[in-house]
């Protein structure tokens with residue numbers, strides 16, 4: 338089968354669906370390619386509530402609103418923070434992604450369920466080979482392509498680019514809401530360079546190394562008091578947890594050196610396929626949607642060469658600073674204790690929460706966070 342469109346969007350997660358919706362809203366003929374329409378990505382599903390207004394996403398998709406977070410330090414000191422100026426909205430990813438794709442379709446996007454296989458041509462137009470579930474090959478030709486097929490991006494590799502740098506996670510999801518908080522557990526035994534988490538609909542652990550991740554998850558269960566065993570991960574005779582419900586998945590570790598937003602004037606990257614997850618917090622849904630929208634707007638305005646510049650103008654300082662904090666404070670447990678203690682200071686806490694919940698805040702907030710942290714760091 339042969340198809341053509343003005344723009345193809347490869348991957349129908351948050352980045353791709355928002356990109357396709359934005360293009361279709363401007364009457365641009367768009368094909369959105371998703372390999373699995375009932376895909377359910379392992380994810381905490383936590384999104385800062387202001388994002389729903391910014392991207393005009395109906396609120397009834399939200400399962401619960403989280404009003405407070407709890408941070409547990411390696412030495413078991415707890416820091417509870419009541420969120421002000423927003424909440425963390427928890428969504429079920431399968432439902433959320435389907436909703437975003439339906440919205441894109443309602444604006445005129447053509448959605449096809451097929452797997453991207455390879456690029457056949459990359460310039461001046463883009464031709465790709467896709468394969469449908471029934472095995473039928475499809476050739477699609479477009480003027481532009483947005484690559485948004487996630488952290489394991491096959492499209493990126495097909496262009497001869499390095500895979501996205503990443504950290505590893507192992508997590509489980511709950512079928513019903515188990516908690517009304519988001520808990521972040523720090524400790525190098527179970528989450529070196531990352532954290533373990535218990536969110537209303539999921540729990541898991543992350544690590545810089547993939548090989549020992551199951552044991553790290555067990556260690557986290559133990560530390561957490563086996564509460565996870567009540568949550569669908571069952572205790573065995575040995576006192577360990579049953580791994581039946583656990584899923585491993587990678588999360589991009591952003592770096593400026595490895596940042597790929599554009600291949601040529603026809604092919605742009607968005608979301609995890611571009612590595613756009615915020616270091617330290619490892620929040621990616623907002624930045625996936627934001628980059629999908631920016632990439633689409635660059636195509637609408639026929640200024641694809643401006644996309645990288647615009648992304649950098651808006652986000653580079655934030656990503657670079659968070660990467661610095663990640664490298665400095667998540668290097669060992671002593672440094673993590675210090676970071677958490679710093680966030681007991683009301684001024685630091687306030688500006689950190691503002692930056693996390695409200696992405697549209699101006700440079701002033703980022704500057705004051707930087708200044709406060711650097712002032713009290715030593």
Ligand SMILES: Cc1cc2nc3c(=O)[nH]c(=O)nc-3n(C[C@H](O)[C@H](O)[C@H](O)COP(=O)(O)OP(=O)(O)OC[C@H]3O[C@@H](n4cnc5c(N)ncnc54)[C@H](O)[C@@H]3O)c2cc1C
Nearest residue numbers: 348350351352372380381382383453487608609621622625
């Ligand atoms: C365990 C875990 C917990 C997380 N928790 C949070 C959280 O609470 N909050 C947060 O903000 N972020 C979280 N993240 C990060 C977040 O999930 C990602 O940053 C976000 O999903 C990126 O969106 P995306 O659209 O770029 O990619 P994805 O969501 O990965 O979407 C890519 C899409 O492309 C499709 N695809 C892949 N390959 C192909 C192919 N060859 N052909 C066609 N289609 C293809 C996939 O099926 C998928 O639908 C978490 C990540 C993990 C792993």
